Amino acid sequence: MTQLTMAKALNTGLRRAMEADQKVMLMGEDIGRLGGVFRITDGLQKDFGEHRVVDSPLAESAIVGAAVGLAMRGYRPVVEIQFDGFVYPAFDQIVSQVAKTFRRSEGLLRMPIVIRIPYGGGIGAVEHHSESPEAYFAHTAGLRVLTPSDPGAAYRTIQQAIACDDPVVYLEPKRRYWDKGEVDLSDVSGDPWRSRVLRPGTDVTIACYGPMVRCCLDAAEAADVSLEVIDLQSLSPLDLAPVIASVERTGHLVVVHEAARTGGVGAEVAAQITESCFYSLEAPVLRATGYDVPYPGSRLEEHYLPDLDRVLDAVDRSLAW
Amino acid sequence: MVDAMLGRAVQLLTPEGERVDDPDYDISLSDQELRGLYRDMVLVRRLDAEATALQRQGELGLWASSLGQEAAQVGSARALRTGDYAFPTYRDHGVTWVRGVPPLEVLAMFRGITNGGWDPIARRCSLYTIVIGNQVLHAAGYAMGVQLDGAEEAVAVYFGDGATDEGDVSEAFVLGSNLHLPLVYFCENNQWAISSARDRFGRAPLYKRAEGFGFPGVRVDGNDVLAVMAVTRAAAERARSGGGPTFIEAYTYRMGAHTTSDDPTRYRHAEELEVWRLRDPIERLKVLLARQGMADRSYFNQIDAEADELAVIVRDGVRAMQAPPPESMFEHVYAERNPVLDRQRDAMVAYERSFADEVTA
Numbered sequence: 001m002t003q004l005t006m007a008k009a010l011n012t013g014l015r016r017a018m019e020a021d022q023k024v025m026l027m028g029e030d031i032g033r034l035g036g037v038f039r040i041t042d043g044l045q046k047d048f049g050e051h052r053v054v055d056s057p058l059a060e061s062a063i064v065g066a067a068v069g070l071a072m073r074g075y076r077p078v079v080e081i082q083f084d085g086f087v088y089p090a091f092d093q094i095v096s097q098v099a100k101t102f103r104r105s106e107g108l109l110r111m112p113i114v115i116r117i118p119y120g121g122g123i124g125a126v127e128h129h130s131e132s133p134e135a136y137f138a139h140t141a142g143l144r145v146l147t148p149s150d151p152g153a154a155y156r157t158i159q160q161a162i163a164c165d166d167p168v169v170y171l172e173p174k175r176r177y178w179d180k181g182e183v184d185l186s187d188v189s190g191d192p193w194r195s196r197v198l199r200p201g202t203d204v205t206i207a208c209y210g211p212m213v214r215c216c217l218d219a220a221e222a223a224d225v226s227l228e229v230i231d232l233q234s235l236s237p238l239d240l241a242p243v244i245a246s247v248e249r250t251g252h253l254v255v256v257h258e259a260a261r262t263g264g265v266g267a268e269v270a271a272q273i274t275e276s277c278f279y280s281l282e283a284p285v286l287r288a289t290g291y292d293v294p295y296p297g298s299r300l301e302e303h304y305l306p307d308l309d310r311v312l313d314a315v316d317r318s319l320a321w
Numbered sequence: 322m323v324d325a326m327l328g329r330a331v332q333l334l335t336p337e338g339e340r341v342d343d344p345d346y347d348i349s350l351s352d353q354e355l356r357g358l359y360r361d362m363v364l365v366r367r368l369d370a371e372a373t374a375l376q377r378q379g380e381l382g383l384w385a386s387s388l389g390q391e392a393a394q395v396g397s398a399r400a401l402r403t404g405d406y407a408f409p410t411y412r413d414h415g416v417t418w419v420r421g422v423p424p425l426e427v428l429a430m431f432r433g434i435t436n437g438g439w440d441p442i443a444r445r446c447s448l449y450t451i452v453i454g455n456q457v458l459h460a461a462g463y464a465m466g467v468q469l470d471g472a473e474e475a476v477a478v479y480f481g482d483g484a485t486d487e488g489d490v491s492e493a494f495v496l497g498s499n500l501h502l503p504l505v506y507f508c509e510n511n512q513w514a515i516s517s518a519r520d521r522f523g524r525a526p527l528y529k530r531a532e533g534f535g536f537p538g539v540r541v542d543g544n545d546v547l548a549v550m551a552v553t554r555a556a557a558e559r560a561r562s563g564g565g566p567t568f569i570e571a572y573t574y575r576m577g578a579h580t581t582s583d584d585p586t587r588y589r590h591a592e593e594l595e596v597w598r599l600r601d602p603i604e605r606l607k608v609l610l611a612r613q614g615m616a617d618r619s620y621f622n623q624i625d626a627e628a629d630e631l632a633v634i635v636r637d638g639v640r641a642m643q644a645p646p647p648e649s650m651f652e653h654v655y656a657e658r659n660p661v662l663d664r665q666r667d668a669m670v671a672y673e674r675s676f677a678d679e680v681t682a
Contacts, residue, residue, distance in 0.1 A: 025469070051469055052469075054465075054500075056496075057492065057495045057499055059492040059495060059496070061458065061488060061489050061492055062458055062461070062489075062492035062493065062495065064458075065455065065457075065458025065459055065461070065462060065489060065492070065493070066459075066462030066465060066496060067462060068458070068462055069458065069459040069460060069462020069463035069465065069466065070462040070463070070465055070466050071462075072441070072462070072463050073462070073463050073465075073469075073470070075466050075469070089488070092452065092455070092489075093455060093458065093489075096452045096455060097450075097452070097455055097459070100436070102653055102654070102655070102656060103436065104436045104437040104448055105437050105441060105448060105653075106435065106437055106652075106653055107652070107653040108440055108441065109442070110656050112656075141654055142654055142655070144655070164656075164657060165656035165657055166655045166656050166657055236661075237660060237661040237662075238661065239660075
């Protein structure tokens, strides 16, 4: 076991993937010489060359569109979108091409593309740098959506996403980049498409992912009731089996995410859990999420983002129902 | 040559069928190759006519006509080698024809049997891309792969004048220029993007854009199959030998509607078609072949008979094409197992089967 930040775990995972497969190549804005604005690709261009770690033009649609062509040629492109709010120029290529080419070609053209996006708030940034766009991608057939919550998961799942023959939107919780955690560098096992029960509990089930996992674990630590914390990790396909098993025991579920509430991943979890656990539920599925407003200026973001208190407030409301 | 309509453009065969010289481009083709170009264009035109008729009869959901653009499509595609790769638009039936895609595989998409239709790897020809301009970036990415592989291959990407308005196309120009990619950007300027006239919206000739991006641009008479082939050959050779991208503007005309859902009488005059009918790409090659004794009446009759045979194959083939089973929509969404989809497919099959039981009971 090694103590690494999530940033270093991702960097090491990318390096391992490039060593393991010559067809893996990286592309994105400022990822080469600079090592990326978050330094996730630090040192990789120096070691693997300018042809495998490509500093792209400042053109997001080009980054993703070119990845489609590279995949057609047999490459496994891993592209970086610099910030969550800058993915939208590439949205057309992601939804219309990345997600649909395998199907359109009736299985002949695989799209083993990973689209890495630092996402989420809590870093005091200007507009467009704190968004949580996961629901758009989880709603798009043909895409997989993964989000790691700690350095160990980041190290494993970035390599698993690259090895996957489907396109993966890989959302990196940027405010957790510098959190340290245990990483087993010799272990890339485990199914990335499964939810993980991170903390067992008996009173209320908490389903969360990405940047909110740390917050929910802290809430469980602080709570005077017993919370079971489940990291969904894969937002598409969603693996709700552990959540169902948990809710059948607890009868209470709170879903937590930074993204706005309406049409969010939490809504899908609530719908499916209602279908599967109707007679086990002792309260409606509650959500602690961002509000349905554009992400506010950084001086207000602590009011927007769910935090430990909002998670516990939702827990209290569920138990008092 | 400088022509009142085309401006400065490469031309080797005039609308009257006269062979002329160009200072920069020339092509020498055998009689057989010239007859081959004629045959390609006649058969593609017939395919187009049959498909239009089949749409009118309700056999196809939609058809995008290539009428009038045969020289641009056939001439450029014939300039490519088998090992090169083509990225056509949904109107490039002449390109898919030359790449060896069976016509029925092209028609399958327009019938609604599939969203694709052929094997893009075997044909080295991508599937039709319906979102305007998307494929230009795919070609740039593919060309990056060619470059990474150190292969001597050209990548030809087709798009229309309308697509040049799209950001993706400009981004693909940037990518091609920055990385010096082995690309041939082949723009069929057919003058109309549905109802938008290129002349009305474009203040500068399209081929001149290339200079700003840092690679050569050339306008060619898009209805002159010889000039198109000569210009594309040179560009493809340049791409293969590490010379970087070239932009070709093939100046042509969309003789038909945008698609079978369109009514061009609402936005353009019939006189315009008359002008372009005189510049027909097939007629001028036919005149050349006849005048120079490379083909006679019996040859032309033979090609017409072949076109009739193709029409029968197309009609019968399309009518016989059945929709795949409904649950096939769940195939090839993901390469790896997806339990969410598995459950939905099983539920769909069970639901639909419940009606079958009622009928048999």
